[in-house]
Amino acid sequence: MAEVKLHGAWFSPFYQRVKWTLKLKGIPYEYIEEDLSNKTPQLLQYNTIHKKIPVLVHGGKPICESMNIVQYIDEIWPHNSLLPDDPYERSVARFWVTFAEDKVVSIFWKTLRTSGEEQEKAFEESLEMLRIVEEQCLGEKKFLGGDNINIVDIALGSVAYWLGIIAEISEFKLFEKFPLLNAWIKNFEEVPVIKKNLAARDEIIAFIKGRKALRSS
Template sequence: MAAVKLLGAWLSPFNCRVICALKLKGIAYEYMEEDLLNKSPLLLQYNPVHKKIPVLVHGGRPICESAVILRYIDETWPENPLLPTDPYERAVALFWIKFADDKTSSIAMMYLTTGEEQDKATKECSDMLETIEEHGLIEGKKFFGGDEINMVDIAFCSVAHWLGVIEEVIGLKAFEPHKFPKLNSWILNFKSVPVIKESLPDTETMLAFFMGRREMVLASKSS
């Protein structure tokens, strides 16, 4: 079997997406942590276009962008599929994955900004959560695809885990459990899956990192 390597950074939800998929599939891989402030020659070689993590390397061939990597993993190792086989259900799943890619950036913007910019990002995040609550989740179902975890759940890992940390760092709330009962139930179900739980970064470590990162970013903007 061709060797599988993952170049990533522990703080990234996009990296976490790939780790979750690999573990759900039972794929053995070598993990290589990247310093995003001092990117390795290997990362620059494998992703010369965007120079970003994550990068999956399978048999020496790199695959970039987390959503693309997830599709590659699912197609290369078809056991325990992460996308529905029914064409319509598959199309719906791909729609929500694209929605996650387009909208979850508002979570990062909440802590990278202040004032009106931060208010705008928080509003965009709230709108995203409302859309997920109203249209993305099915009443009585544990996960986006029903009773089994799939690629859509993985795509929204930043909502399940990163959002709460960011809210604590900035002292603002976009997510209130009583306002989003279906989403709150999904978060609890998602984070209770053993493979997911062990793949998510430690909350306290995240808090310390993001507090320091926010101070650094805001200081650089004011100087």
């Protein structure tokens, strides 16, 4: 098998997506931890446009953008597929991945980069996005993918984990307003591969508080 390398940063929810996918499929890889304030020449060479993580390098060829990487992995190693067999169901899954990227990720960045009234407004905006996901994507299912996790769980699970931590730090009741989503998050985090490879909650809390302290100094 061609060599697989992954450039990431331990705290990144976008790196986590790729890590989970590789672990779910049992693909061995070399991990390169990036210092985002002093990125390696290799990362800058592989991602010349955005210069950001994650980057997967497969057989010397770089693949960028987290969900693009996830879909690439799923195509190259089709066992334990993250997409449904049915063409219509695949299109539905891709729709929700796009929704996650276009809507939920933007809200995540707002909550992370703001504070006070501005952050509270961002959390309020997130409520509508979460309501849509709960009512129209999750419903009564155990996972967004049905009985098992799929690509939609990967796309939203990483961001939901961070959103929950940011809300906890800010004392904003977020997922408590959505019992089905709250149950999904707990189910998702208990999947053995996910549980074993989640970034530690206390370390993320310390990381976020450190960022806030730097911004306010």
